[in-house]
Amino acid sequence: MNRVVITGIGIYSCIGRNLEEVRNSLYEGKSGIGLDPVRKEWGFRSALTGVVNKPDLKELLTRRQRVGLSEQGEYAYMATLEALKVAGLDEDFLAKEEVGIIYGNDSSAKPSIEAFEQLRIKKDTTLIGSGSIFQSMNSTVTMNLSTIFKLKGINFTVSAACASGSHAIGLGYMMIKSGMQELIICGGAQEINYHSMGSFDGLSTFSVREQEPERASRPFDKNRDGLIPSGGGATVIIESYESAVRRGANILGEIIGYGFSSNGDHISAPNVAGPTKSLEMALRQAGIRANDVQYINAHATSTIAGDLSEGKAIFNVFGDSRPLISSTKSMTGHEMWMAGASEIVYSMLMMENGFVAPNINLENPEEELLGLNFAYNVVEKDINVFLSNSFGFGGTNSSLIVRKV
Incomplete structure (x- = not known):
């Protein structure tokens, strides 16, 4: 392979x-x-x-x-x-x-x-x-x-x-x-x-x-x-x-995991089980542990149901490992069909330049998500492994893991 x-x-x-x-x-x-x-x-x-x-x-x-x-x-x-x-x-x-x-x-x-x-x-x-x-x-x-x-x-x-x-x-x-x-x-x-x-x-x-x-x-x-x-x-x-x-190319990163799932539930309302399965599959395929992931670019679109269900799924899988989390959609809005690709680009830029972008406008997180390690401001950090989530209508879920080479 x-x-x-x-x-x-x-x-x-x-x-x-x-x-x-x-x-x-x-x-x-x-x-x-x-x-x-x-x-x-x-x-x-x-x-x-x-x-x-x-x-x-x-x-x-x-x-x-x-x-x-x-x-x-x-x-x-x-x-x-x-x-x-x-x-x-x-x-x-x-x-x-x-x-x-x-x-x-x-x-x-x-x-x-x-x-x-x-x-x-x-x-x-x-x-x-x-x-x-x-x-x-x-x-x-x-x-x-x-x-x-x-x-x-x-x-x-x-x-x-x-x-x-x-x-x-x-x-x-x-x-x-x-x-x-x-x-x-x-x-x-x-x-x-x-x-x-x-x-x-x-x-x-x-x-x-x-x-x-x-x-x-x-x-x-x-x-x-x-x-x-x-x-x-x-x-x-x-x-x-x-x-x-x-061909002597400059290697920016390596894709090591791709997880996917379907919620098998409501056409527009998210759940926790589907994203959890996608995250677990990505980690399993990458052959790494939860605490190897240093940053998660969350799908979080700024909707009540979506943010909460994803946050719970992340907590289910990553528990006490506490990777830094932010949603670049706080700056870009929801780029929809583009978002799963753009957020890989955004995360690659962070990995290349040694920082985690802030989750701007995050002032009062949901009580159920207070255990997550949010980046409220820009964080200077060397990132070796990041994960990016993307979820959509119909219950389709995708998680990609990239590491520095």
Whole structure:
């Protein structure tokens, strides 16, 4: 069985458009949450959102390439460009070698709605536009990036709600571990437009703390009132250890465990048993003990039920070992389909730079979770092993463990 290492990471998010900006935001506990006034015009309860600026791709891609890219595809493209550079992979390598792509994405709402509007107004399908179909499919990211970068390996999209990005990395890890592929571009992307958020807002899921956007995302805090939607793109390039050594790549970390489970319960309400099983499986597969994990980037989205059930699961598995815990969603909001990948990137930056990012806005933790070791402020710490949790609607759970090499 092959060892699986990380040789490239890239990020485009509300706390930074590249690794340097994001690293600084994490260290400073800087929030990327703001207001989108258009949402109020459309009847949203909450105008809160992660603020992500659209990239200008005119100098980077042809018009034909841009036409097929959805919003989240643009974010994923920017993140992948950066990750490829970090990994030392150029166009010549991609053209000659069998490089795959597995990306997490579970919606493409805006292109679908816009296509319907065109049809409703003009009553002519030929006026919808040639790029619409490639933007509106769930596989929009992988179909576009695989053609832009001329990839010839595995090529598919993982749709697993808010665990999509994490499962994409986990599945890539399994393929490389088993010898089916040597190098895969993995990641997660999330559109951030109001078209994609109306149904969530209708569930009264979002925070309405609009008077103080930067303090609205409050994972584990008893005074939280809901999550904040966010998005962007995050890429993690993984390959076999042998491949990385052969081409002289800089190895950033090694994936050693992937745990997963299904709650087998309510479609939206979380439980404790499912996440507990995912955590236990990741530790078992990694062949390490609970006290070997020094940091956990929690899924914690700032919802009452979700934060509490995850906290109890962590306590069940890690007990007295007390790893440092924070949720980077306190700064980014919930990046949804992207989150499982972005939080690996965030944690990699912490491991590389020797710190644990704070769980900002955490002032009064739930009484049941007071035994957990929360990072209330930035903590200077050498991290050798971290774990990242991602959970989603339908009860899908994913836990990834990465160690320093």
